[in-house]
Amino acid sequence: MIIVATGAVSAATAALKFGINYGQIANNLPQPTQVSGLLQSLNVNRVKLYDADPAVLTAFSGTGVEFIVSNGDLNNLSDARSALAWVSQHVQPFLPSTRITCVVVGNEVLAPGGDPAAMQSLLPAMQAVHQAVADLGLGAQVSVSTAHSADVLAASYPPSSGAFREDLAPYVRPVLDFLAQAGSPFLLNAYPFFAYKASPATVSLPYVLFEPNPGVVDPATNLTYDNMLYAQIDAVYAAMNAVGHADIAVKISETGWPSKGDEDEVGATVQNAALYNGNLMKRIATGQGTPLKPDVPVDVFVFALFNEDMKPGPASERNYGLFYPNGTPVYNLGFDGASFSRSPTSTFSSSSRPTVRKKVPTAY
Template identity: 65%
Template sequence: MASCSLCRVLLLFLTLSDSFVQIFSAGIGINYGQIANNLPSPPRVAILLGSLNITRVKLYDTDPNVLLAFSNSNVDFIVGLGNDNLEDMSDLIKAQAWVEQHVQPHLPQTKITCILVGNEVFASNDTQLRSSLLPAMQSVYRVLVNLGLDKQVIVTTAHSLTILGNSYPPSAGTFREDLVQYLQPLINFHSQIKSPFLINAYPYFAYKDDPSQVPLEYVLFQPNQGMTDPSTNLHYDNMLYAQIDAVYSAIKAMGHTDIEVIVSETGWPSKGDADEAGATVENAELYHANLLQRIAQKEGTPAKPSTPIDIYVFALFNENLKPGPASERNYGLYYPDGTPVYNIGLQGNLAGTPLSAPLSASNKTAFSVFNFLMLFLISCFNLRICQREGRRGIS
């Protein structure tokens, strides 16, 4: 009787513990930045992401420690080729050497499915860098074709929304005139190789720059009046979808309707400087929780209702060495010790348990209670077996 009662207690304990292990499987991607000196090791990060059921990760480089840690996992990787390498990549020999050194050795154990050639190149005024982007993408693609990898690894790049010359209303979205000479052949190339157009979209920036004119509810996916595009009569209840459709319109103005737009970065900081309006834990939690709910519903934008939005959240961890305002160091869903910055349902097996530090006092207590109950249950079970076997005359 006592052991049965104990079983019920233990079952209750395990049930309550399991409530903290909420597996999120809506299909989001996550940006895994590493501009910090206090992050957990890649193997521990692999465990965390596995517990969260996140199967898409974007890196900003080809860190071999990370790629090795995720070998034989079900995680798809976007890996980055930095802007400082773009000029060299126009040389096919150098591009092949880069792919053979940084990508090919990890295949197929680690599922690298995309190479991000450069990041926000057109945010720079460097004309040489701008001119190097397309040749670099073309060289890397040719190398993948030559190596027989082009069917499993795609080539693209990511853009800041500053490439838009007009974004309102969404149907009138166009690229900046000074960038058309670069973007037209780039978009033609995307269409040719059937690769997506990636954008880094942050409604937070719009709110921070003009909080008196941009409704907070509109950028946080909260109930609001929204806006109606006068040309299409499509209604928008959040800014992110309007930004995505503005990019679709700009691509259409370039003569293409066959290119998918993917949000390679979006997020909201949980902390900022005094002049960074809206950078709070509460707003960050609302933005991400509401966004994840939209993703889980597999809904599309008003202009592309049958195409579910495809998003990589920025970022996995707070990164303490990032330069700039305080917000730059506070975009993470997790602190470096593995505890969540706020609760949006992304709580896995390691949530609340430090990834690179000793257990806290509360966690030690929880583990001690759990271990005690387990040992006590095993002891009672063994005792009952001994008693039963003794009654049967077994020695």
């Protein structure tokens, strides 16, 4: 979908299944109108927001860019009237000029040690938003889902052994039933970086960076995996199949690699970030699926557009961006056509809960 990797990825091909996360947890970001111009110059046509910022949605009116918007206020959304009011205010007014295609309700809510109240509220909130979308006549345009971390899996290696955590089963299975009935995708936030960071002596760096490597064979299926991200996707397919759902698509709602980290964050370098995102973009542009689903092109949103100076957590959290806030690339991925006006800048920050990515050293 998004960016042209040097000399290898055509904009027309990459535009199909590649998107970008537009995080806003910073005090030095450009105005949404500037961002709109930048992304159009890069042929980016799919963007995921962590809220439903009206300034951003307005700035992209008429551009044809598809948006995923988010709301993590589960208690409020669980009420049907509140859900209807939110969709009426934050989604309906921008259609069809701005193409909103999905509402993400909550982010990584289902997790070991998670907030029980939030986990209990997740499905009712999704159902209420889905009903609100339908009541407003937007069901053909807007789907409803939620994003999960790989922590929902109890096992992911080999991919055929994929299984959801038993302690999360009371929440996961009803959500899967909802996704299947609504025709919505399972959204996965997957970061092979954390597997490498946790165990650099045993995790192959070429394997996590999409670089040439012998691959790993799943003994149950005899399928060969040459990268960890695709193994994680197939582990989710296996986990869903194990509970009776072969009818839900898996999409990567977040993935990326930091260009900088703390001293103990092994692998967080500009070189590795450029290899991960560049190789991923080239792979997506081929339209190739995973070993388990070879005919289903992988759908990916890369995190993130800009480095975010106010993001909490380790240094890596503030250095996932493809660009610095002044519009210059953090590393070369073939942004030759980029166009960016460097003034004025904005001081807004996201109203959504900042998410610190979790260590998931699985699916080796």
